Each structure stands twice: as structure tokens, then as C-alpha cells.
Amino acid sequence: MKKVLMLAVASVFSAAALANAPAGSPAPAFTVTDLSGKSVNLADYKGKTVVLEWINFGCPFVQKHYKSGNMQSLQKKYGNDVVWLAVNSTNKGSSDWTDAPKLTKELKDFGAAPANYLVDEPGTVGRAYGAKTTPHMYIIDPSGKVVYNGAIDDKRSTDLADVKTAKNYVVAALDELKAGKPVSTASTTPYGCTIKYK
Amino acid sequence: MKPPRVLLALAFALALPAFAAPVVKTEHVEAQLLGERTHAQPGKPVTVGLRLQMIPHWHTYWRNPGDSGLPTRIKWTLPAGWTAGAIQWPHPQNLPIGPLNNFGYEDEVVLLTELTPPADAKPGTVPVQAAANWLVCKEVCIPEEGVLDLTLKVAAGDAGPNERWKPSFERARIMLPVKDASLKSDAGITGRNIVLRVAAPAGAGLPASATFFPDRDNVVEHAAPQRAVRVGDTLLVEMKLQDSAPKDLATLDGVLVAKGAWPGAGDRRAVELSAKVGSPIAMAAAGSAGGSSGGAASGRPGSSAEVDGSLGAALLFAFLGGLLLNLMPCVFPVLGIKVMGFVEHAHGEPGALRTQGLVFSVGVLVSFLVLAGLMLALRAGGTQLGWGFQLQSPAFVTILAVLFFVLALNLVGVFEWGLFAQSMTSDVSAKGRNADAFLAGVLATVVATPCTAPFMGAAVGFTLAQPAAVSLAVFAALGVGMALPVLLLSFFPALLRKLPKPGAWMETFKQVMAFPLFATVAWLAWVLGAQSGNDAILGLLLGLVVFAVAAWTYGRWAHSESVMRPVIVVLFAVLGLYVAWPDASARATPGALVTKAGELPWQAWSPEKVAELTAAGKPVFVDYTAAWCVTCQVNKRVVLNSSAIVEAFALRGIVPLKADWTNNDPRITESLKALGRNAIPVYALYLPGEAQPRLLPEVLTSSLVLAQVEQLPASAASKTAVTQR
Numbered sequence: 067m068k069k070v071l072m073l074a075v076a077s078v079f080s081a082a083a084l085a086n087a088p089a090g091s092p093a094p095a096f097t098v099t100d101l102s103g104k105s106v107n108l109a110d111y112k113g114k115t116v117v118l119e120w121i122n123f124g125c126p127f128v129q130k131h132y133k134s135g136n137m138q139s140l141q142k143k144y145g146n147d148v149v150w151l152a153v154n155s156t157n158k159g160s161s162d163w164t165d166a167p168k169l170t171k172e173l174k175d176f177g178a179a180p181a182n183y184l185v186d187e188p189g190t191v192g193r194a195y196g197a198k199t200t201p202h203m204y205i206i207d208p209s210g211k212v213v214y215n216g217a218i219d220d221k222r223s224t225d226l227a228d229v230k231t232a233k234n235y236v237v238a239a240l241d242e243l244k245a246g247k248p249v250s251t252a253s254t255t256p257y258g259c260t261i262k263y264k
Numbered sequence: 265m266k267p268p269r270v271l272l273a274l275a276f277a278l279a280l281p282a283f284a285a286p287v288v289k290t291e292h293v294e295a296q297l298l299g300e301r302t303h304a305q306p307g308k309p310v311t312v313g314l315r316l317q318m319i320p321h322w323h324t325y326w327r328n329p330g331d332s333g334l335p336t337r338i339k340w341t342l343p344a345g346w347t348a349g350a351i352q353w354p355h356p357q358n359l360p361i362g363p364l365n366n367f368g369y370e371d372e373v374v375l376l377t378e379l380t381p382p383a384d385a386k387p388g389t390v391p392v393q394a395a396a397n398w399l400v401c402k403e404v405c406i407p408e409e410g411v412l413d414l415t416l417k418v419a420a421g422d423a424g425p426n427e428r429w430k431p432s433f434e435r436a437r438i439m440l441p442v443k444d445a446s447l448k449s450d451a452g453i454t455g456r457n458i459v460l461r462v463a464a465p466a467g468a469g470l471p472a473s474a475t476f477f478p479d480r481d482n483v484v485e486h487a488a489p490q491r492a493v494r495v496g497d498t499l500l501v502e503m504k505l506q507d508s509a510p511k512d513l514a515t516l517d518g519v520l521v522a523k524g525a526w527p528g529a530g531d532r533r534a535v536e537l538s539a540k541v542g543s544p545i546a547m548a549a550a551g552s553a554g555g556s557s558g559g560a561a562s563g564r565p566g567s568s569a570e571v572d573g574s575l576g577a578a579l580l581f582a583f584l585g586g587l588l589l590n591l592m593p594c595v596f597p598v599l600g601i602k603v604m605g606f607v608e609h610a611h612g613e614p615g616a617l618r619t620q621g622l623v624f625s626v627g628v629l630v631s632f633l634v635l636a637g638l639m640l641a642l643r644a645g646g647t648q649l650g651w652g653f654q655l656q657s658p659a660f661v662t663i664l665a666v667l668f669f670v671l672a673l674n675l676v677g678v679f680e681w682g683l684f685a686q687s688m689t690s691d692v693s694a695k696g697r698n699a700d701a702f703l704a705g706v707l708a709t710v711v712a713t714p715c716t717a718p719f720m721g722a723a724v725g726f727t728l729a730q731p732a733a734v735s736l737a738v739f740a741a742l743g744v745g746m747a748l749p750v751l752l753l754s755f756f757p758a759l760l761r762k763l764p765k766p767g768a769w770m771e772t773f774k775q776v777m778a779f780p781l782f783a784t785v786a787w788l789a790w791v792l793g794a795q796s797g798n799d800a801i802l803g804l805l806l807g808l809v810v811f812a813v814a815a816w817t818y819g820r821w822a823h824s825e826s827v828m829r830p831v832i833v834v835l836f837a838v839l840g841l842y843v844a845w846p847d848a849s850a851r852a853t854p855g856a857l858v859t860k861a862g863e864l865p866w867q868a869w870s871p872e873k874v875a876e877l878t879a880a881g882k883p884v885f886v887d888y889t890a891a892w893c894v895t896c897q898v899n900k901r902v903v904l905n906s907s908a909i910v911e912a913f914a915l916r917g918i919v920p921l922k923a924d925w926t927n928n929d930p931r932i933t934e935s936l937k938a939l940g941r942n943a944i945p946v947y948a949l950y951l952p953g954e955a956q957p958r959l960l961p962e963v964l965t966s967s968l969v970l971a972q973v974e975q976l977p978a979s980a981a982s983k984t985a986v987t988q989r
Contacts, residue, residue, distance in 0.1 A: 086955065088507035126399070126407045161404055193953040198364055199332045216508065222334060224399065224407040253508035255482040259405045260332040263362040 086196035089215045089252035093206040094194040098153075098184045101166045106182055108206075111149045115243060117236065118204040119180065120192065121152040123172050124162035125200045125259035126224040132176045134229040137201075137218075141179040144240060152180040155192035160262035189263040199258030203236050207243060214239040216254030288410035292322045292400040297392070297414035298374070300433050301423035304416050307383035309349070310423070312414060313374040314338060314396055315432060322402045323368045326356035328479055328518075330366035330486040334399040334407070336375060341393040345382030352376040354439030355521045355534035356477055361403070365487035367477055374436035385418050392416055441519045441534035442526065449537045451516040452545035453505065458484065459545040460501040460516060462537065469527030470499045478518040483509050493547065502547050513541050579741040586745020593784055595712045595746075597675060597777035602704050602750060603760075604770050614757055620701040621754020625747035627705020632743035633736060635709070640732050656928040658796045658846035661892075662804060665788040666844060668711065669808050670815060672781035675774050678812070679819025705747065712746065794891030794926045796846045807844020810836050863905045864913060869923035871935060874950065881952045883918045883976055888936060888946040890926040896945040903964040909973075916976045918949075951976065 087094055093116075097107045108116070119137070122128055131137040141150045154169075156162050164172070166185070173183060186192055195204060205214035219232035239249045285297040294317040304310040316324055316336070325333040340348040353375065356367040379392060397409035425433075448463040464470045473492040478484045488504035501520070521534040529535070589595050602624065673679065753759055785808070793801040814836035821829050867873070869886055877884045887904065889896040903909060904920075913920060925932045925944055936946060939959060947964065948957035949972055958972060 086507050124404060126405055190953055193363070196955075224334065255506070255508060257334075257481075258332055259401075260361050260364050260366070260403075262403065 087194070087204065087212050087215060089212050089249070091212055093204075093210050093212050094191075096191045096194065098186050098191055101170055101183045101185060103166075106151075106184055112210065113208050114149050115144075115147060115208055115240070116149045116151060116206040117240075118195070118197075118206070119150065119152045120197045120200045120202040120261060121154050121183075122156050122162050122200040122259065122262070123164065123169075123176075124156075127258035128200050130224050130226055131201060131218060131229065132178065134226045135177075136229045136234075138177050138179060140234075140236060143237075144244075147244065148240060149182075150180045151182050151184055152178070153184045153186050153191060153197070155186040155189045155197065156262045157189065157264035158187055159264075162262055187264070189261070192261055192263065197256075197261055199256045200261060201258050202256040202261070205236065205239050205243070205249070213243065213249045214252055216251075217256045217258075220254070222257040285412060285414040288412055290400075290408040290410060292319050292406060293317065293324070293398065293408055293410075295396060295410045295412055297394055297412045298429040298432060299414060299416060299426055300376075300429070302417070302426055303419040303423045304379070304381050304385070305420060305423060306381055306385040306418065309378040309380040310416070311376050311378055311433070312392070312416075313376050313429070313433060313436060314394060314412065315372065315374045315429075316369075316398060317372045318370060318400060321370070322400050323359050323366070323370045324373065324398045324400050325366065325368040326477065327351070327353050328367055328477065328481045329399075330359070330368075330481070331364040333366050333368065333401060333405065336396060336398040338375070338377065339395040340377075340379075341395070342379065343381075343390045343392070345385065346390075346392070347380045349378040349380075352378075352440055354436055355441055355519050358475070360487065363487060366401075367486070372432075372435075374432050376433075376436055376440070379416075381418060387419050389415050389417050438531045439534070440532070441521075441536040442529045442532050443536050444529070447535060447537070449539035450545070451539040451541045452543055453513070453541065454544040454546075456505050458503050458505050458509075458516060458541075459547060460503070460520070460537070460539055461545050462499045462501075462520065462535075462539075464497050464499075464527075466497055468497070470494055470497065471522030471524065471526060473523045474499060474501060474520050475523075476501050476503060476518055476520050478516065480517065482506055483513065483516065491547070500545065500547055515540055578738055582738045582741035583745040586742040587748060589712050589742075589746045590749050592712065593780035595708060597781050598671070598704070598708050598711055599750060600777050601675070601774060602708070603753060604774065617754050617757055619698060621751045623698045624701040624705040624708075624754070625744075625751045627702040628709050628747040629705075629740060629743040631706045631709035632739045632746075636736055636739035640735065656795075656890075656892075656926070658792055658800065661788050661792045661795065662807075662844050662846050664711075665785050665792070665804055666808065666811060666841065668781045668785045668788065669811060671711075672778040672785065673812060673815045675778035675781065677771075677775055677819075679815050680822060708746070709743070791892045791926070792846065794924075800846045803846065804844045807840045807842070810840035810843055814840060864910055864920040866920050866922045869921040869932075871931060873921060877919050877921075878950050878952070883916060883952060884921060884950040884957075885913065885918050886921045886923055886946075886948040886950070886957070888923045888925060888932065888944045888948070890924060890944055892926065893944050899945060899947075899964045903966050903969060906966055908966055909969055912970055912973045916973060918973065918976070949973075 093108065095108050097105055100106050123132070128137075144150075156164075169183065173180075184191070191197075197204075201218050203214065203216060203218050204212055207213045214235065216235060218236055219229070219234045221228040221232035235251055235254055238251060242249050285299075288295045296315045296317075298313040298315055300311040300313065314336075318324060325335050327335045329335055336351075338351060342348060354369070354373060356369060359366040359368050359370070381390075392414050394412045394414075395409070396412060397407065399405050399407050446465050446468065449461065451458055451460045453459075460476055462470065472494050475490060475492070476484070478486075483506060485504040485506050491502040493500045493502075516537075516539040518537060519534050520537055524533070525531055526533055526535060590599055789801050789804055792804055814833045817829065817836065818833045866887075874884055874886065887896075887900070889900065891897075912918075923929075923932045923935065925936075936944070939946060939948060939957070945962050947960040947962075949960060950957040960969065960972060
């Protein structure tokens with residue numbers, strides 16, 4: 067019986083935990099495949115500002131930013147200065163899992179323009195960064211340091227109308243980076259749907 | 265975001281009395297506004313409830329939804345002059361999902377709001393409307409909304425309860441946190457942890473364990489396990505801070521939910537706290553043993569529930585463990601001889617036999633409690649100890665070895681004297697026999713320690729995280745279990761008569777019993793060697809030889825009247841102890857890890873080593889072990905050094921580290937504490953991309969270890985490699 071007790075305690079501790087990549091820490095490197103099955107390495111973008119956007123079109127919080135056109139416009143706003151990587155850590159068993167052809171169509175329908183769409187089905191990248199929600203945003207500066215980790219904006223809701231009035235943290239951070247200034251709000255609490263990890 | 269399917273059951277609505285309201289049904293939720301009273305009085309607040317009935321396994325959220333999600337919102341449309349208060353939230357529950365945790369409600373929740381009519385409200389009926397929106401989730405989330413209407417009656421005079429919804433309101437009110445001004449709370453930050461301290465007035469009582477739900481979503485790591493420890497009139501809850509927690513946190517606000525009812529709060533379980541953040545608060549010494557509690561624990565809520573709920577089970581298991589101890593090689597000979605003594609007396613006076621059995625049991629119990637009390641006192645004094653601590657002392661190991669050796673010599677017949685021989689002679693006075701029985705109980709407990717510690721160290725150590733009374737109870741249960749067989753035999757001598765009649769076989773039995781004791785001496789010598797090195801073994805063995813001379817002299821000239829006999833005996837005994845005594849400064853050289861072919865390539869553990877390897881993205885396996893821990897040795901030989909495991913580790917590049925706790929090493933104690941343990945064996949598997957190591961159970965099997973290890977890709981064929989850039 068005591069063993070059962072200990073096992074119960076052990077199981078509590080043994081559940082998979084998240085690492086974290088707090089603002090100010092070096093960005094965990096990764097190699098994953100994109101929608102076309104091509105291998106993508108974070109090191110490929112060394113010397114550039116990289117945005118990581120955790121994405122899942124099945125999530126109403128993500129839909130808020132795509133149906134309002136907010137996310138697409140951000141992806142285009144900074145042109146070639148910023149490499150925008152959408153990362154999907156949804157596991158295959160989830161009802162939100164979508165295969166590559168359908169995802170390609172959805173991206174096209176939304177007019178989304180990330181530089182690349184990464185399929186992190188095992189959730190390795192998500193866990194290494196400690197990504198919690200969709201969306202969850204990270205900005206990596208050209209030196210490879212995480213300079214922003216958190217929410218897309220300050221209005222925790224699924225209401226499309228909130229996009230207009232919200233303060234967008236990612237825009238603020240990217241503008242500051244562009245101006246050569248330090249990021250004033252470097253970490254916030256992300257909001258959204260739980261990432262459907264394996 | 266499809267429009268909610270609003271089913272206005274018209275006929276039903278028409279038939280409703282004034283305080284009822286139509287039900288709004290969406291795909292996952294049935295929503296309705298309820299009035300608590302039959303009518304509202306002008307100028308006096310009346311409570312209405314938004315009842316959300318979720319379909320099974322779906323949930324809605326608390327005001328802080330946790331790692332994801334969204335709190336339910338209500339926008340009121342009220343008649344002129346009416347005002348609405350804020351939502352009064354029932355306390356939430358943990359809703360773990362994967363590595364994350366949310367706070368919310370399953371099944372049904374009633375969110376209460378106070379509406380206040382103006383003082384000049386006219387009698388009659390008024391419409392109130394709530395536009396509510398909620399996010400309802402199982403694995404996926406659906407935002408839903410509903411516009412809910414309620415017709416409230418306004419009348420003078422006292423309002424009675426609305427009988428139809430009384431149970432729903434009662435349930436909701438039981439779940440409302442209490443604001444108790446007599447509770448003093450504060451909080452302190454140490455490193456990445458925040459400790460909440462709640463003090464109750466003397467005698468008011470506090471729950472043994474509780475879970476804290478923070479109001480703000482950016483303070484506490486929602487999925488990290490919480491540790492709750494109650495020390496007297498203070499309850500401490502240790503939580504992990506979020507990396508993005510505000511640096512200038514002034515107060516820690518939230519709801520503390522007791523495991524059962526909150527003492528003094530009736531049926532209510534939760535209290536509302538606003539704890540001022542001040543200087544760091546140390547977790548209690550008792551807490552260092554780590555009763556993981558509270559628990560979001562990346563999951564399973566209420567790990568403390570298992571702890572509290574199974575006190576009975578812990579007692580039962582301790583009792584069974586005590587029974588089992590009688591069969592251990594270090595105890596059985598002593599008890600066997602005791603029973604032989606009973607056989608002699610079986611035909612004698614039953615009353616005297618009973619008394620002896622009782623006194624023996626008391627001896628066992630007292631010794632267990634003294635030992636446990638001693639350890640608790642030392643721990644309270646701040647010494648980092650786990651059960652099994654006795655065996656970390658080379659001096660204690662030496663004394664045990666000498667004791668077992670002398671007992672064995674006695675049994676094998678080198679000399680005839682001692683506690684056991686006495687009880688076998690019928691001409692000893694009753695008083696003497698009882699003293700002897702008590703001492704036999706003490707001795708049985710002392711000789712049992714090397715057996716209790718290694719086999720039950722982890723479990724007993726775990727109990728120590730509980731309040732002192734609980735751990736003492738568990739030790740008492742252990743003692744009762746151990747004493748019971750002898751006690752039963754003393755009360756039912758008829759059982760003894762089933763044994764062969766006293767005779768020559770008893771002498772043979774006694775002599776045979778010496779060999780398990782010699783074997784125990786051999787094991788203790790090995791333990792000492794691991795602690796203090798090769799020289800210590802030689803010292804011990806030479807000391808034992810000198811002791812043997814003393815014992816032999818004592819036995820050979822048993823009938824001699826010469827003064828020389830006691831002088832020589834004492835001289836040799838003292839000399840033997842002197843020779844055997846371990847050099848306190850001697851320590852076995854750590855890190856002298858020799859890898860044999862076909863075994864895991866163990867490396868010495870250090871916190872720096874773990875940090876370095878995990879930073880390099882390498883999987884690491886840590887074996888917290890000690891020479892005196894028998895379970896550890898069995899696991900190592902049978903499981904960890906088996907070819908299947910060795911191959912699996914090599915294939916996946918897992919680095920095996922050995923943390924050797926044979927001698928007390930504060931760094932290891934500290935590391936165990938961080939893992940929420942205070943006794944070994946402990947096996948920790950650090951995987952890349954996981955901040956916390958996985959802990960394997962204390963008793964390993966190959967399949968269990970392989971199942972954990974095989975989740976890792978083979979290092980050569982790694983598809984998604986994550987390393988620090």
C-alpha cells in the first residue's frame with residue numbers, strides 16, 4: 067500500500083513538464099520539418115529577427131486573429147526584416163490535427179503569409195520553448211536571444227472586435243527592435259487554447 | 265462561432281412563476297438565470313445566479329482560467345436605478361491537460377451576482393437580462409454565448425427562499441471562499457519559489473493540506489506541484505513562480521482550498537486571501553521531506569488527497585511491514601530464541617507468560633517510538649535526515665556489527681549468558697524475566713533497524729512529511745505488527761504446544777540461528793567498507809576477533825571464580841571495540857567508480873554535472889543509492905545492470921550518474937529535497953526538453969525502465985533534436 071502511495075507521488079512528479087525559454091535566454095535550437103516535409107533549422111535564420119507563432123486553426127483564439135486579418139497583416143508588415151515561423155505542436159491524435167494538404171488550403175484561404183509553417187507533431191520544439199497556448203508568441207533577435215515571450219496582445223478574448231482596441235505586444239517589440247531599442251515589455255502571460263501536446 | 269441554439273420553451277416559460285427563467289441551450293451548455301429569493305425588496309440586494317450546466321467532461325473557467333482559456337463574462341441589462349455587483353466565484357478545481365493546468369468547473373456551476381434595486385423601486389415585476397459569454401472546453405474550446413432573461417418580482421416585506429433552486433444556491437454558497445479576518449497570511453519569495461504562510465489563531469485549526477489558486481494569471485506556475493505543510497497553527501504552501509512573474513509583486517491574492525472542510529468554516533472549504541509579499545519564508549523542516557500537495561502537479565489534482573486519504577492504508581501497511589520484519593534475517597534469530605523461551609514456559613503458569621508477552625511488546629513499541637521521536641526531534645532542529653540515517657553513521661554500523669557478532673557467538677554456543685539464556689532458565693524471578701522480556705523487545709527493535717531502513721526507508725521517510733503525530737502513529741503501527749506474533753503466542757500457549765516438545769532440537773535450532781546473524785555481520789562490514797574504505801573493514805574484523813576472545817574466555821571459564829576472568833573479558837571487549845572503532849575522518853574515496861564490462865558506465869553525480877549534461881541536451885539517468893540500501897542494490901543488480909537496460913541506455917546516449925548517499929552528503933540531501941523525497945532509492949530521468957526529471961518508482965522492473973527510455977528516439981536517428989544554441 068505504501069508503494070502505491072509512493073507510486074502516486076512519483077506519477078505526479080513524472081508527468082511531462084515544460085521547459086521554458088524566458089526573455090533574455092538563448093533561443094533553444096531546433097530542427098523540424100515544414101509542410102512540404104523539408105527540414106528547417108533555426109540556425110538557418112541566424113542574423114535575422116525571428117518570430118515564432120504557435121498556431122492551430124481549430125482554436126477560437128487563433129481564429130480571432132486570422133478572421134480579423136490581424137495575424138496576416140503582421141506577417142507581411144515587416145517584410146524581409148523579420149522571419150515569421152508558424153509552429154504547430156498539435157499531436158496527431160487530437161481532433162484539431164489537420165493534414166498538410168488541408169493546412170496548405172487553410173493558409174491560402176486566410177491569406178496567411180508566414181515565411182514557413184513548421185509541423186512539430188512530437189511537440190519537441192513547443193516543450194523546449196515552454197509554449198503553452200495558441201497563439202503564443204516569441205521573438206528571437208539576430209544574436210539568437212529570446213527578446214519577447216508571451217501573448218499577442220493584451221485583450222484575453224475570442225472577440226474579433228477586441229483586436230482593434232488591444233495593445234499588440236509583438237508590434238511594440240518589433241518596432242522597438244527595429245529602432246535599435248531594448249524591448250520594454252519582454253514577457254507577458256500568453257492567452258489562448260491549450261496546445262494539444264502529445 | 266456559430267450562433268447558440270437558443271431554445272425558448274415557450275409553454276414552459278409562460279407557466280413559470282416570476283422568479284424562474286427560460287433555459288438557453290447551446291451545444292455544450294445549458295444556461296439559466298435563477299433568483300435566490302421569492303422577490304426583491306426595494307433598496308435591498310437580491311442574489312441571482314447564472315447556472316451553467318456543462319455536458320460531461322466539458323468545463324468552463326474560473327476568474328483566473330490558468331494556462332489557457334477564458335473566464336465567463338456577464339453583461340447586465342437592468343431596469344433604471346438597479347445596480348449589479350461583481351461575479352462571486354465559487355472556488356475552482358484543477359483541470360490538468362498535458363503539461364498545463366487550468367482552473368474551472370465541470371458539471372454544474374452557479375455564478376452568483378448581487379443585484380440591488382433602487383430604494384424607490386415600485387412593487388411589481390421587472391425584467392433583468394444577462395448577456396453571458398463563456399468558453400467551454402474539453403480538449404478543444406468553443407466560445408458560446410447566451411442572452412438570459414429573468415423576471416424579478418419586487419415587493420415589500422421579507423422574501424423567502426426560492427425553494428426550486430435552493431439546493432443549487434446552497435451548493436454555490438458552500439463553494440464560495442470565506443473571508444476570515446482572524447487568518448493572518450503573508451508570502452515570501454526565495455529564488456524561483458514563493459511560499460504562502462497562513463496562521464490561524466491558537467486552537468482555531470487549519471487543514472492539513474490545501475491548494476492555492478492565484479487570482480492573477482502571471483504569478484504562479486499553474487501546472488507546477490505545490491507543497492503544503494502544516495506546522496502547528498501555521499500552514500505553508502510552496503509554489504513555483506512563473507518566469508514572467510512581476511518583479512514588484514506586492515500581494516499574493518487568491519483562494520486557498522482545503523482538502524476537506526476548512527476548520528471552523530462549516531461546510532465551506534475555501535478561504536480568500538490577500539497575502540502581503542515580504543521577506544523570504546523558509547519551508548518547515550518537516551516540509552523538506554516533501555509531501556507534495558495541492559496539486560496541479562502538471563496534472564493530477566490533489567496528490568495530497570492520496571496522502572491524507574490513505575493514512576489508514578499507511579497504518580495498515582506499516583503494521584504488515586512490522587509483521588514481515590519478524591522474518592528478516594536480522595530479527596528472526598532473536599525472536600526465534602524468544603519463542604523458544606516461551607516453549608519452555610508453555611506448560612507453566614499462563615499468567616506469567618502473558619505478562620512477558622505484553623512486556624516484550626511494550627519494549628518493542630517504546631523503542632520504535634523513541635527512535636522515531638529522536639529522528640523527529642533532530643529534524644525539527646534542522647538536521648537533514650531521512651529514515652535510514654542511522655546507517656549513515658559508521659559508528660552505528662560498527663556497533664551493530666559487534667552486537668550481531670556477539671549475539672551470533674552466543675547462539676552458536678561459545679558462551680552461555682545473556683538476555684536470552686536467562687529467559688530459558690526457569691529459576692529466574694518473575695521480575696527478572698519481565699525485565700528481560702522488555703530488553704528483548706528493545707533489542708529486537710535495535711537489531712531490526714538495518715532491516716527496516718533499507719526495505720521501508722522510502723515509505724517511512726515519506727510518512728515523515730506528515731505531522732509528527734501521524735509519523736509516530738505509523739511507527740507505532742510498525743511496532744505493533746512486529747510485536748504481534750510473540751504477543752499472540754504468549755496469550756495462546758496452546759499454539760506453542762503444536763511445536764515439538766522441548767529437547768535437543770532447540771539447541772540445534774538456536775545454533776543454526778547464528779548463521780543469519782553472521783551473514784548480517786558480513787553485510788554490515790561491506791556497508792562500512794563503502795563508507796569508510798578498506799581499512800575500516802580490516803579494523804572491524806580484527807576488532808571482532810578480539811571480541812571473540814573476550815566471549816570465548818567468558819564461556820570457557822564460565823564456572824571459574826577467578827578475578828582474572830572478568831578482567832580479561834572486559835579488557836578484550838574494550839580492546840575489541842577500540843580496534844573496531846571507525847576513524848571518523850576516513851571516507852571511502854568517492855568517484856572511485858569502476859565500470860565492469862556489461863554494466864552501465866556509471867559516472868559520479870554532482871548538481872553541476874547534471875546541469876552541464878542537460879544543457880548539452882543529453883538525457884541523464886540519476887541513481888540515488890547507498891550501500892546500506894538493500895532495495896537499491898537489488899534494483900542495480902537485477903534491473904539496471906541487465907543487458908537490455910545497458911543496451912537501451914547506450915543506444916539512446918543516456919548518461920547514467922550515481923549519487924551515492926552511503927555517507928551523508930548534504931548536496932544529495934538537498935537534491936532529493938528538490939525532488940520532493942527524503943529517502944532512497946530514487947531514480948530520476950532527465951529528458952531533453954523537459955524541465956523536471958521524471959521519477960521512476962522505488963522498485964524497478966526492466967519493462968518499466970525500458971518503457972520510459974524507449975520514448976526517446978535512438979540518438980543516431982534523432983529527427984527533432986533540441987539543444988541550446
